[in-house]
Amino acid sequence: MPNMYCEREKEHLQSVQRAKEGVLSHTDVQKMCKIFQVLADSTRMKIVLALMKGEMCVYHLAEVCDATVSGVSHQLRILRDNGIVRTRRFGKNVEYSIADDHVREMVDLAVTHLSCVGATL
Amino acid sequence: MPNMYCEREKEHLQSVQRAKEGVLSHTDVQKMCKIFQVLADSTRMKIVLALMKGEMCVYHLAEVCDATVSGVSHQLRILRDNGIVRTRRFGKNVEYSIADDHVREMVDLAVTHLSCVGATL
DNA sequence: TGAACATTTGAACAACTATTCAAATATTCA
DNA sequence: TGAATATTTGAATAGTTGTTCAAATGTTCA
Numbered sequence A, B: 001m002p003n004m005y006c007e008r009e010k011e012h013l014q015s016v017q018r019a020k021e022g023v024l025s026h027t028d029v030q031k032m033c034k035i036f037q038v039l040a041d042s043t044r045m046k047i048v049l050a051l052m053k054g055e056m057c058v059y060h061l062a063e064v065c066d067a068t069v070s071g072v073s074h075q076l077r078i079l080r081d082n083g084i085v086r087t088r089r090f091g092k093n094v095e096y097s098i099a100d101d102h103v104r105e106m107v108d109l110a111v112t113h114l115s116c117v118g119a120t121l
Numbered sequence C: 001t002g003a004a005c006a007t008t009t010g011a012a013c014a015a016c017t018a019t020t021c022a023a024a025t026a027t028t029c030a
Numbered sequence D: 001t002g003a004a005t006a007t008t009t010g011a012a013t014a015g016t017t018g019t020t021c022a023a024a025t026g027t028t029c030a
Helices: A009-019 A026-038 A042-051 A058-065 A069-081 A101-117 B009-021 B026-040 B042-051 B058-065 B069-081 B101-117
Strands: A085-090 A094-096 B085-090 B091-099
Touching: A009 B042, A009 B058, A009 B101, A026 B026, A026 B042, A026 B101, A042 A058, A042 A069, A042 A085, A042 A094, A042 A101, A042 B009, A042 B026, A058 A069, A058 A094, A058 B009, A069 A085, A094 A101, A101 B026, A101 B101, B042 B058, B042 B069, B042 B085, B042 B091, B042 B101, B058 B069, B069 B085, B091 B101
Parallel strands: none
Antiparallel strands: A085 A094, B085 B091
């Protein structure tokens, strides 16, 4: 059902064709979204920002993020399940750290974006 | 209420201090999250991926994204309100395009991330 | 102006998600 | 082993959000 009335049909068809050629499968798109979804919560973002400064246990993360230990633990599981953070037992504590450098880059880009357009948003 | 029993208290305190020094305000963190939130939906991601190939109207976007025109329009409003896409009237049509290069970079990074670790997630 | 096309909007519903509290599981050490 | 510390888990709830359908708004052109 092509839109026969769209005035820019010809110009669009090129874009449409390129878009359809390079199109990712629906599941691939969902996997991409997952990365953003995981970073789309402020508690999780605070956790990631904190861990970018160094390894920490749940208790200290809760302190930095101004959240409950339980809440932080729940969010850490999501970060862990999605390969964003890594865990390491050290005695009674569990040490959390950033697992993936792409995440650092994305967060840094978001900070840049914020300082560029943040004032106007 | 410092955790007096955490065995790595001293090491953590450095991380905690750095984290607290560079800490963003809660509203700034929320603004950062907003960017990720906007890209965290598969319909919106498909729209952005399509527009990265060229300008298009709502109808063609709906075709490429395999969604309804109304649904795409709703999501375009969110992208527009968050400075991700730009609009331009052209006769009866409204042409949408990517407004912000940071978004391109972030999406590209996510694609890279997907091809690196996507298989294992 | 009115008919046809193109896009947006609003309301309603269903699905998802973050948070909280209480309870369970690990780990260490006396 | 049992007490103390540290973290995780499950269930419940409240808030958010994407989709759908119908109706409204814009735009062009005869």
